[in-house]
Amino acid sequence: MSETIGFIGLGRLGLPMATNLLQAGYALRVYNRTASKAEPLVAQGAQLVERPADVATSGGIVATIVWDDAALESIVMSDGFLEKLGAGGVHIAMSTILPETSKRLAALHAQHGCIYVEAPIFGRPEAAIAHNLWIPFAGPQQAKDRVRPLLQAMGGKGIFDFGEEIGAANIVKLVGNFLIVSAGHSIREALAMARNNGVDPKAVIDMLTSTLFSAPIYQSYGQRVAELSTPFTSAIPLKDVGLFKRTSQQVEISTPIADLLYDILQSA
Amino acid sequence: MSETIGFIGLGRLGLPMATNLLQAGYALRVYNRTASKAEPLVAQGAQLVERPADVATSGGIVATIVWDDAALESIVMSDGFLEKLGAGGVHIAMSTILPETSKRLAALHAQHGCIYVEAPIFGRPEAAIAHNLWIPFAGPQQAKDRVRPLLQAMGGKGIFDFGEEIGAANIVKLVGNFLIVSAGHSIREALAMARNNGVDPKAVIDMLTSTLFSAPIYQSYGQRVAELSTPFTSAIPLKDVGLFKRTSQQVEISTPIADLLYDILQSA
Numbered sequence: 436m437s438e439t440i441g442f443i444g445l446g447r448l449g450l451p452m453a454t455n456l457l458q459a460g461y462a463l464r465v466y467n468r469t470a471s472k473a474e475p476l477v478a479q480g481a482q483l484v485e486r487p488a489d490v491a492t493s494g495g496i497v498a499t500i501v502w503d504d505a506a507l508e509s510i511v512m513s514d515g516f517l518e519k520l521g522a523g524g525v526h527i528a529m530s531t532i533l534p535e536t537s538k539r540l541a542a543l544h545a546q547h548g549c550i551y552v553e554a555p556i557f558g559r560p561e562a563a564i565a566h567n568l569w570i571p572f573a574g575p576q577q578a579k580d581r582v583r584p585l586l587q588a589m590g591g592k593g594i595f596d597f598g599e600e601i602g603a604a605n606i607v608k609l610v611g612n613f614l615i616v617s618a619g620h621s622i623r624e625a626l627a628m629a630r631n632n633g634v635d636p637k638a639v640i641d642m643l644t645s646t647l648f649s650a651p652i653y654q655s656y657g658q659r660v661a662e663l664s665t666p667f668t669s670a671i672p673l674k675d676v677g678l679f680k681r682t683s684q685q686v687e688i689s690t691p692i693a694d695l696l697y698d699i700l701q702s703a
Numbered sequence: 704m705s706e707t708i709g710f711i712g713l714g715r716l717g718l719p720m721a722t723n724l725l726q727a728g729y730a731l732r733v734y735n736r737t738a739s740k741a742e743p744l745v746a747q748g749a750q751l752v753e754r755p756a757d758v759a760t761s762g763g764i765v766a767t768i769v770w771d772d773a774a775l776e777s778i779v780m781s782d783g784f785l786e787k788l789g790a791g792g793v794h795i796a797m798s799t800i801l802p803e804t805s806k807r808l809a810a811l812h813a814q815h816g817c818i819y820v821e822a823p824i825f826g827r828p829e830a831a832i833a834h835n836l837w838i839p840f841a842g843p844q845q846a847k848d849r850v851r852p853l854l855q856a857m858g859g860k861g862i863f864d865f866g867e868e869i870g871a872a873n874i875v876k877l878v879g880n881f882l883i884v885s886a887g888h889s890i891r892e893a894l895a896m897a898r899n900n901g902v903d904p905k906a907v908i909d910m911l912t913s914t915l916f917s918a919p920i921y922q923s924y925g926q927r928v929a930e931l932s933t934p935f936t937s938a939i940p941l942k943d944v945g946l947f948k949r950t951s952q953q954v955e956i957s958t959p960i961a962d963l964l965y966d967i968l969q970s971a
Contacts, residue, residue, distance in 0.1 A: 534900065557915060569914040595910045597902065606902045610893040611911055617960075618916075621885040624960050625878040628947065631954035632802065634865065634874045642863045643879055646837040647825060648886075650918035679896065686899035692885075692892050695963050 439464055440585065441490030441497035442481075443510055444530070445472040448556060449500040451563035452529075452589040457481060459588035464490045488515035494522060496582065498589070500529040500556065503674060504536040511540055522548035525578045527585070529570075531555045531612065531671075533678050534602030535685070541574075541601040550578040553601055554586055554594075555608035563590045573597045573604040609682055612675040616696050619656045619672075626660050636661040673700040707732055708853065709758030709765035710749075711778055712798070713740040716824060717768040719831035720797075720857040725749060727856035732758045756783035762790060764850060766857070768797040768824065771942060772804040779808055790816035793846045795853070797838075799823045799880065799939075801946050802870030803953070809842075809869040818846040821869055822854055822862075823876035831858045841865045841872040877950055880943040884964050887924045887940075894928050904929040941968040 438461060442453045445467040453476055457463055463481040465473050466489065473483045484490055487510045491497050497520060501507050507530050510516060520526060526549060528537065541551040552574035562568050570591045572579055576599060586594050597603040626636040640657035644650075648657070676697045683690045706729060710721045713735040721744055725731055731749040733741050734757065741751045752758055755778045759765050765788060769775050775798050778784060788794060794817060796805065809819035820842035830836050836858045840847060844867060854862050865871040894904040908925035912918075916925070944965045951958045 569910070571910060593910075593914060597906065600901070602900070603902045606897055606900050607907050607910065610897050610907055611915065613893050613896075614889055614911065614916065617885065617889040621882055621889075621960050624956075624958050625882050627956050628881075628951045628954070628958065629874055629878050631956050632870070632874050632950060633868070634871045638865065639875050639878055642837070642839060642861075642875060643882065646861060647879065647920045648882065648918045650916045650921060652915045653918060682900060683896045686896070688892075688895050688899050690892050690896065691963055691967060692889055692960070695959055699959060 438462070439492055439495065441466075441492070441495065442499075443467070443487055443490055443497065444500040444506075445476070446500065446502070447560045448558070448563055450475070451560055452498075452500065452556075452568075453481070454479070455563065455566065455590045456585070456588055461585075461588065464492075466490050486515075487513045488519045491516065491519040491521075491524065493519065494524050495520070496525045496527065496585065498527040498529060498585070503530065504532040506530070507532055508536065508540065511543060517544060517547040517549055520544075520547070520549045524549045525582060526551050527582050528553050529556050531608050531675055531678070532605055534605045534609075534682055537605050538602050550575055551601065552578050552582055553604045554582070555605055557608065557611055558590070566590045567592050569593045569595070571595045571597050571604040571607040573599065573601055575599055606682065609675060609679045612672070613679040613693055613696075615652055615656075616672045616676055616700075617692055618652050619660075620696055620699065622653065622657050623660050626657075673697070676700060706730070707760055707763065709734075709760070709763065710767075711735070711755055711758055711765065712768040712774075713744070714768065714770070715828045716826070716831055718743070719828055720766075720768065720824075720836075721749070722747070723831065723834065723858045724853070724856055729853075729856065732760075734758050754783075755781045756787045759784065759787040759789075759792065761787065762792050763788070764793045764795065764853065766795040766797060766853070771798065772800040774798070775800055776804065776808065779811060785812060785815040785817055788812075788815070788817045792817045793850060794819050795850050796821050797824050799876050799943055799946070800873055802873045802877075802950055805873050806870050818843055819869060820846050820850055821872045822850070823873055825876065825879055826858070834858045835860050837861050837863070839863045839865050839872040839875040841867065841869055843867055874950065877943060877947045880940070881947040881961055881964075883920055883924075884940045884944055884968075885960055886920050887928075888964055888967060890921065890925050890928050894925075941965070944968060 443466045544551040554572035558568035568590045630636045640661045644654045711734045812819040822840035826836035838859045908929045912922045
């Protein structure tokens with residue numbers, strides 16, 4: 436448990452996941468663009484460094500969870516990052532990005548003898564705190580075996596193996612996020628119809644989520660939409676539905692529902 | 704249990720529900736536009752009649768489950784139907800129809816001293832056979848108390864009371880069917896993206912329906928979509944999304960997702 440892990444990206448999801456690692460007994464070297472966000476971790480013993488490359492130990496493990504493709508690429512391309520990670524070093528890339536970006540980064544890692552594992556995270560910050568995250572992952576088997584306990588320590592309740600082909604885990608993540616956004620907007624449209632016709636949306640969602648739609652997504656979004664009619668404000672849906680569209684366009688799949696959701700999100 | 708119940712509509716859902724009633728010990732008087740569909744029930748002791756009105760006994764109970772608003776209205780307006788049902792007679796209307804049609808029919812019943820209860824059915828024919836139907840209902844409390852055991856005998860696993868205001872149960876049904884159609888089409892779009900990017904749709908749906916989307920609708924539709932890419936052929940989605948749209952338009956709610964689904968279904 437005394438292995439030192441590098442951790443980059445202390446956002447709403449990264450911070451509780453890094454905290455879980457510390458609490459599981461791992462030593463942490465952390466980097467964040469806005470350094471002040473590391474304070475709670477430093478107070479618990481994490482070492483804050485000034486450059487992404489400084490989180491890495493040769494042959495060790497670095498986990499990253501940053502906003503988008505560009506942010507992840509800028510870390511990987513930053514001075515000395517891959518050199519310091521070195522031969523046998525493993526990078527667990529937990530951001531939701533394009534499968535093709537993931538593939539390109541994996542190839543770059545290979546050039547330096549490093550191993551790239553993609554492990555995008557399903558779950559809200561509360562789920563990270565509650566160790567209730569769902570994680571699809573893909574990459575070389577040996578590296579996945581090495582990082583699995585780490586993903587569990589970060590809060591992964593279920594870790595799902597999508598093989599060795601890089602890109603697969605991000606495809607699963609984009610499929611899941613598209614379905615989440617579609618469900619959320621459909622619930623909103625459905626409950627507006629009920630509410631405006633004089634039927635209590637809470638009674639409707641209580642029935643549906645105890646029967647046909649007895650799933651966490653419908654239960655949590657349904658209750659939120661039934662209780663308050665304010666729109667969600669996260670920028671994640673627009674970003675991820677955009678990635679879903681691009682990944683579909685590359686294989687010439689038409690995606691009318693994703694297209695509509697993207698337009699709705701963009702004009703919101 | 705020896706009460707004679709009138710039952711009209713022996714379609715894919717009506718037939719197993721009527722069969723359940725017979726098996727629970729009720730005597731049945733049945734009518735169906737295509738009389739031959741009643742044969743299995745007649746073989747089990749049901750009495751087949753020639754006109755809708757002939758299923759009714761004065762002050763008794765008649766259940767109907769027919770295709771649409773027009774079919775239900777033609778039964779209610781048919782010669783002698785409301786007269787024969789008479790004072791204190793209860794009509795359980797189980798078709799999925801417009802809330803406003805339901806209200807209009809309820810008023811017509813009241814003029815004859817009959818009571819109208821709406822109880823549209825969530826469930827496929829297999830669910831009827833398995834006594835696994837979900838039923839929202841609305842209407843006068845006393846009549847609901849009277850028909851509840853009957854709905855359970857027909858296959859209702861859960862019966863959900865949406866008050867005395869007629870229209871509410873059909874609003875719940877239209878909300879539910881819209882969410883089902885939206886989920887089904889979203890799953891299809893999502894799994895096409897995965898499949899065409901080389902990721903096994905079955906593995907994706909297995910992960911998602913054991914985690915975030917662990918609900919019957921996602922599990923059943925997801926497996927169907929993952930296993931075969933043929934489109935669904937039922938005419939129900941187009942009809943019911945159309946009713947959802949109309950019910951929304953009446954209260955000036957915009958429904959971009961329902962509009963899109965309707966267009967997709969119409970051009971299929």
